[in-house]
Amino acid sequence: MLSRLAEEFPQPTPRRADAPKALDGIRIIDFTHFIAGPFATMLLADMGADVIKVEAPGRGDEYRYYPPAHPTDASVGAPYVWANRNKRSIALDLKSEDGRRIALDLIRTADVVTENFSTGVMERLGLGYETCRDVNPKLIYCSVSAYGREGEFSDRLGFDPIVQAESGFVSMNGYPDREGVRALSPVMDISTAMMASNAILCALMARERTGKGQAVEVCLFDNAVLMTGYATAQHLFTGDNPQRHGNTSPDTCPSGVFQASDKxxxxxxxxxxxxxxxxxxxxxxxxxxxxxxxxxxxxxxxxxxxxxxxxxxxxxxxxxxxxxxxxxxxxxxxxxVRTVGETLRSAEARERGLVTRIEHPALGWLPNISLPFRFSETPLCNPTPAPLIGEQSREIMRSVLGYGDEKIERMVASGAAYSCNDSPQRAVSAT
Structure with missing residues (x-):
C-alpha cells in the first residue's frame, strides 16, 4: 500500500520561505508517549516549536509498535507516524546519572516540559516539577494524567476506552436494544491533546505578562466528562440519563442515516x-x-x-x-456514509489538501494527514517525518547543549545516550 502513495497523493504545498512561524523560538522537551501527550506536542511542533522527544534507548516510545508497522522497520508504525511529525528524538537512559544530567541540561534551555508518565515517575527520576522549576524558573511544566496528580485516584492508570466507559460516554452511544459502544477513534486522547496544547499556549501567554512559569495539568478523565457534551447539563436539569439513539438524534428530527437506491x-x-x-x-x-x-x-x-x-x-x-x-x-x-479510505480519497479531502506524502530519508514515502487549521501569516511548518529512536541524539547534544564531540561520544559509549545513526536502523520485533 505504501508503494502507491506517490501515485495517489501529492507532496504538501510548501510554506512561504519568508513566512514566520507562530511558535518559532519555543523549545519543548517532550517526555510523553502513546497518544494524548505526543499529539499535543505535535500540534505545537506543526506551529513551529522545537519539540525534542526524549525516549528510552532501544525500544523507545511503545506507541511506535502499534500496527501496522512499516514493512522494513517495526519501530515505525502508522499510528506513531500520525502523532509525531516535526519532532526531533534523543534517546536517554533516564535511570543513569549521566542520562538525567543530559535531560536537566535540556530542560535548562526549554520553555516547556511535557510528560504523561504514571504519577510519581518523573519525581523518582529526579525530573519532577519542583526540580525542573529550580533549574529553570520560567518553565511551563505540563503533566497529562489519567485521574489527576493528587488525591485518591492519582495512582490509577488510564487509557482512552477506560475513560470513555467511566465518563458515561459509552452509555450514550449505540442502539437502545443493546449495550453501549465505545468510539473506535481515540477521541478522548485526541481531545485531551487539544486541551493540553491550549493550556500550554495559555501558560506561555501568561508568562509573557507575568514573567513566571507554572505547572499545568490536564486530566484524561476530566476531559472525557467534558466530551459527553451538553448531556451533563441536561442531566443536571432533569435527573434523566441520556438514552442511546443509534444514528438518530434525540433533539432534532429528521436526523439520521437514509438509503438512496445505491448508497x-x-x-x-x-x-x-x-x-x-x-x-x-x-x-x-x-x-x-x-x-x-x-x-x-x-x-x-x-x-x-x-x-x-x-x-x-x-x-x-x-x-x-x-x-x-x-x-x-x-x-x-x-x-x-463513507469508509475511512473513501474519505481520504474524496473530493473534499483533496480540495483541502488533507492527505499528502512526505519523503523519509531511509524509508521512502510516508503518509501525512494535515491539521485542520490554516494561518494566513504564520503557516504551519513543512511536515517532516516522525523521527527514528534517537535519530537526532548527537545533533541535539551538539547544537542545543553545546557538548563537544568527545563528551558526546562518551555519553553514547556509556549508554546514557543512544543514537540510531551508529548503525543502520534495525527492524525491532513488534511483540
Whole structure:
C-alpha cells in the first residue's frame, strides 16, 4: 500500500520561505508517549516549536509498535507516524546519572516540559516539577494524567476506552436494544491533546505578562466528562440519563442515516426551516411541511417512526447523486456514509489538501494527514517525518547543549545516550 502513495497523493504545498512561524523560538522537551501527550506536542511542533522527544534507548516510545508497522522497520508504525511529525528524538537512559544530567541540561534551555508518565515517575527520576522549576524558573511544566496528580485516584492508570466507559460516554452511544459502544477513534486522547496544547499556549501567554512559569495539568478523565457534551447539563436539569439513539438524534428530527437506491447518506435537519426546504424543494412533498404536527420539531420527534418510513421510501427511488444535488441546492446538511479510505480519497479531502506524502530519508514515502487549521501569516511548518529512536541524539547534544564531540561520544559509549545513526536502523520485533 505504501508503494502507491506517490501515485495517489501529492507532496504538501510548501510554506512561504519568508513566512514566520507562530511558535518559532519555543523549545519543548517532550517526555510523553502513546497518544494524548505526543499529539499535543505535535500540534505545537506543526506551529513551529522545537519539540525534542526524549525516549528510552532501544525500544523507545511503545506507541511506535502499534500496527501496522512499516514493512522494513517495526519501530515505525502508522499510528506513531500520525502523532509525531516535526519532532526531533534523543534517546536517554533516564535511570543513569549521566542520562538525567543530559535531560536537566535540556530542560535548562526549554520553555516547556511535557510528560504523561504514571504519577510519581518523573519525581523518582529526579525530573519532577519542583526540580525542573529550580533549574529553570520560567518553565511551563505540563503533566497529562489519567485521574489527576493528587488525591485518591492519582495512582490509577488510564487509557482512552477506560475513560470513555467511566465518563458515561459509552452509555450514550449505540442502539437502545443493546449495550453501549465505545468510539473506535481515540477521541478522548485526541481531545485531551487539544486541551493540553491550549493550556500550554495559555501558560506561555501568561508568562509573557507575568514573567513566571507554572505547572499545568490536564486530566484524561476530566476531559472525557467534558466530551459527553451538553448531556451533563441536561442531566443536571432533569435527573434523566441520556438514552442511546443509534444514528438518530434525540433533539432534532429528521436526523439520521437514509438509503438512496445505491448508497447510504446522513441528513440532519437541525431546525424547522431546513425540514421545510427538505420537504418542499428536495422531496416535492409540500404536504409534509404543511402538516401542523410535522411542521414543528417536537411534533416530528413524536412521530419519528412515521416520518422516517416516509423518507426511507422516498429516498430509495433515486441514487445518491440525484439527492446530493437537490439537497445541496436546497442547503440541506447532508453527506454520504463513507469508509475511512473513501474519505481520504474524496473530493473534499483533496480540495483541502488533507492527505499528502512526505519523503523519509531511509524509508521512502510516508503518509501525512494535515491539521485542520490554516494561518494566513504564520503557516504551519513543512511536515517532516516522525523521527527514528534517537535519530537526532548527537545533533541535539551538539547544537542545543553545546557538548563537544568527545563528551558526546562518551555519553553514547556509556549508554546514557543512544543514537540510531551508529548503525543502520534495525527492524525491532513488534511483540
Amino acid at each position: 447510504a447518506f446522513y441528513i440532519n435537519c437541525g431546525n424547522n426551516k431546513i425540514f421545510h426546504r427538505l420537504a418542499e424543494q428536495v422531496l416535492d412533498m409540500p404536504e409534509l411541511a404543511a402538516d401542523p404536527v410535522l411542521a414543528d420539531r417536537n411534533g416530528r420527534i413524536a412521530r419519528r417512526k412515521e416520518l422516517f418510513d416516509i423518507l426511507h421510501n422516498a429516498f430509495a427511488r433515486h441514487p445518491w447523486t440525484y439527492w446530493r444535488e437537490r439537497m445541496r441546492a436546497a442547503s440541506i446538511p447532508c453527506g454520504e
